[in-house]
Amino acid sequence: SAVISQKPSRDICQRGTSLTIQCQVDSQVTMMFWYRQQPGQSLTLIATANQGSEATYESGFVIDKFPISRPNLTFSTLTVSNMSPEDSSIYLCSVTDRDTEAFFGQGTRLTVV
């Protein structure tokens, strides 16, 4: 199994600002993902973080709004840019490796005021 440390666990931010969320894994993993969970909703994939190259974004999510970095096989960041109240959500980092199940960080609860 993989142990994931996600920081910060929560934050309250002013609209128009940006927040960077970090995801650190205790072992090298092939695939890392970022999900958004809006209040009372299910998880929606934002993007797949690719090591050494640009992330692969899902429909409805763009790099200018959610820039992602993945400099190595154990670390990734997600930035939520130019935030508005509609960005208030839980953001989760997830990892998987070949045929194993996905493991999740504890999530970042973001509130934009």
Add this chain to the structure above:
Amino acid sequence: AQTVTQSQPEMSVQEAETVTLSCTYDTSESDYYLFWYKQPPSRQMILVIRQEAYKQQNATENRFSVNFQKAAKSFSLKISDSQLGDAAMYFCAYRAPYGGATNKLIFGTGTLLAVQP
């Protein structure tokens, strides 16, 4: 595109009783994985059980078992001897096999399970 449907937004069960959560999915793939995840108020996603589509035998993990009906594309979760700690949001999820177009999880909308003492 693959989809996952959970038709029960909320369920309730008495402590020590059995409850079944429903999940259906749609895919054109023959090989894939199915999962049930639990999300308590702490918001940590916890894997409950997994099922490989190529396996005919239903997966079991202690008090948790699944009824996997591949032809019907149904994947229900049975919780036996329910405990107060089982109260949580339960998500059904689908994933294509590694090496496919993507290894991402596709989630259902979730079922909120309450356990009554």
